[in-house]
Amino acid sequence: MSELSPLFEVFLRGRRGLDHIHVGSLHAHDAGQALEYARDTYIRRSEGVSIWVVESKDIHASQESDVASFYDPMDDKAYRHATHYTLPDGVDNM
Amino acid sequence: MAEANDLVQAFDNKIHAEEKIEPKDWMPAGYRKNLIRQMSQHAHSEVIGMQPEGNWLTRAPTLERKSVLLAKIQDEAGHGLYLYSATETLGITREEIVQALHDGHAKYASIFNYPSLTWADIGTIGWIVDGAAIVNQVALQRTSYGPYARAMVRICKEESFHQRQGYESVAVLARGSAQQKAMAQDALNRWWWPALMMFGPHDADSAHSAQSMLWKIKRKSNDELRQSFVDQTVPQAEIIGLEIPDPDLKWNEQRQHYDFGEIDWDEFKQVINGNGLCNRERLAQHKQAHANGAWVRAAVAAYVKGKTGESGE
Ligand SMILES: [Fe+2]
Ligand SMILES: [Fe+2]
Numbered sequence: 299m300s301e302l303s304p305l306f307e308v309f310l311r312g313r314r315g316l317d318h319i320h321v322g323s324l325h326a327h328d329a330g331q332a333l334e335y336a337r338d339t340y341i342r343r344s345e346g347v348s349i350w351v352v353e354s355k356d357i358h359a360s361q362e363s364d365v366a367s368f369y370d371p372m373d374d375k376a377y378r379h380a381t382h383y384t385l386p387d388g389v390d391n392m
Numbered sequence: 393m394a395e396a397n398d399l400v401q402a403f404d405n406k407i408h409a410e411e412k413i414e415p416k417d418w419m420p421a422g423y424r425k426n427l428i429r430q431m432s433q434h435a436h437s438e439v440i441g442m443q444p445e446g447n448w449l450t451r452a453p454t455l456e457r458k459s460v461l462l463a464k465i466q467d468e469a470g471h472g473l474y475l476y477s478a479t480e481t482l483g484i485t486r487e488e489i490v491q492a493l494h495d496g497h498a499k500y501a502s503i504f505n506y507p508s509l510t511w512a513d514i515g516t517i518g519w520i521v522d523g524a525a526i527v528n529q530v531a532l533q534r535t536s537y538g539p540y541a542r543a544m545v546r547i548c549k550e551e552s553f554h555q556r557q558g559y560e561s562v563a564v565l566a567r568g569s570a571q572q573k574a575m576a577q578d579a580l581n582r583w584w585w586p587a588l589m590m591f592g593p594h595d596a597d598s599a600h601s602a603q604s605m606l607w608k609i610k611r612k613s614n615d616e617l618r619q620s621f622v623d624q625t626v627p628q629a630e631i632i633g634l635e636i637p638d639p640d641l642k643w644n645e646q647r648q649h650y651d652f653g654e655i656d657w658d659e660f661k662q663v664i665n666g667n668g669l670c671n672r673e674r675l676a677q678h679k680q681a682h683a684n685g686a687w688v689r690a691a692v693a694a695y696v697k698g699k700t701g702e703s704g705e
Contacts, residue, residue, distance in 0.1 A: 302485060302486055302487055303693070305477075305480070321546070322474055322477055322539075322542075322546075323480070323481075324473060324477055325486065327692050327695075327696040328699075328700075331692070339470050339473050339474070340470075342463075342466065342467065342550075343550075359416065361416065
């Protein structure tokens with residue numbers, strides 16, 4: 299039986315107003331301990347004002363092999379991009 | 393078979409296009425194995441490297457030096473953790489990684505098998521040993537495996553503190569009493585050559601180098617990295633009035649690099665193969681610390697189990 303504790307993914311918010319960003323992972327026995335370890339491991343120099351920890355097994359990820367079904371529709375919808383539309387001379391910064 | 397070829401092709405294309413390989417991507421078995429070897433060795437180096445520095449923690453000359461050293465050592469523990477968890481994304485467990493170290497299958501930087509004899513060694517380690525590590529790690533920020541590259545970016549941010557505090561500490565000794573200056577020079581004399589060895593064998597003799605370069609795990613060759621280290625460190629020594637212990641060291645106007653003497657490769661091999669001054673001590677201390685922590689791990693596991701058991705029933 300492994301004495302190894304579950305794996306958690308760690309996300310940090312660098313400053314108020316920014317997104318949480320994934321910074322790495324660590325082992326801990328529960329979420330509370332994971333938060334403490336994350337503080338000691340990832341914010342020794344005020345790199346974050348907020349930490350999220352999520353058990354790695356709870357993260358569901360798309361596979362790169364599924365890329366076609368996820369992203370294919372975008373390729374034929376160029377009209378979703380602002381650059382699709384040409385502006386008359388004299389109009390810029392729209 | 394066509395499918396397998398497609399996978400290899402997709403992998404090669406990513407490497408060629410400077411895209412990162414991520415944990416869930418298909419990768420050749422050799423790439424994975426090579427990375428596990430290099431990354432776990434790197435992680436072990438961060439962790440074992442705490443020992444020669446920890447040796448002086450209780451004897452630091454001032455409270456400030458002690459606080460700085462403690463912070464630096466804590467960073468190194470963090471570096472070990474970043475790298476262990478990045479290595480685990482390759483499908484190996486922390487237990488297996490640590491076991492490989494204890495069994496002697498996994499190596500760590502052989503420089504940490506040298507003893508830290510005086511206080512001057514501590515500054516010198518920060519300046520020279522972390523300095524050499526930085527040269528290597530800056531290049532590795534561009535390594536092809538995503539989790540390794542990102543760990544390197546994080547580590548490099550913290551390393552310049554390590555080198556600067558070491559250099560400053562050596563500089564203070566070098567402009568102190570004759571005795572203090574002699575102590576700083578003696579430390580440099582002992583650490584210089586092992587630091588050059590940190591970059592590994594010459595390119596022509598390096599077992600894993602060629603393939604690692606092709607896979608972009610390594611971005612610069614051992615000899616290139618060693619040359620950059622020498623070029624940047626020689627002027628730093630001159631500025632604080634210390635002498636690099638190498639009679640063959642001289643500026644080569646044509647190459648625009650320093651020429652330097654040959655490393656004692658016999659010593660290098662001896663230390664790598666376990667016969668350095670501190671190999672046994674370093675490993676024994678790691679095993680001991682790991683064993684000493686067993687009751688803590690067991691207690692935490694029991695506590696958490698008890699807690700979830702209560703709420704579950
Ligand atoms: Fe480090
Ligand atoms: Fe360091």
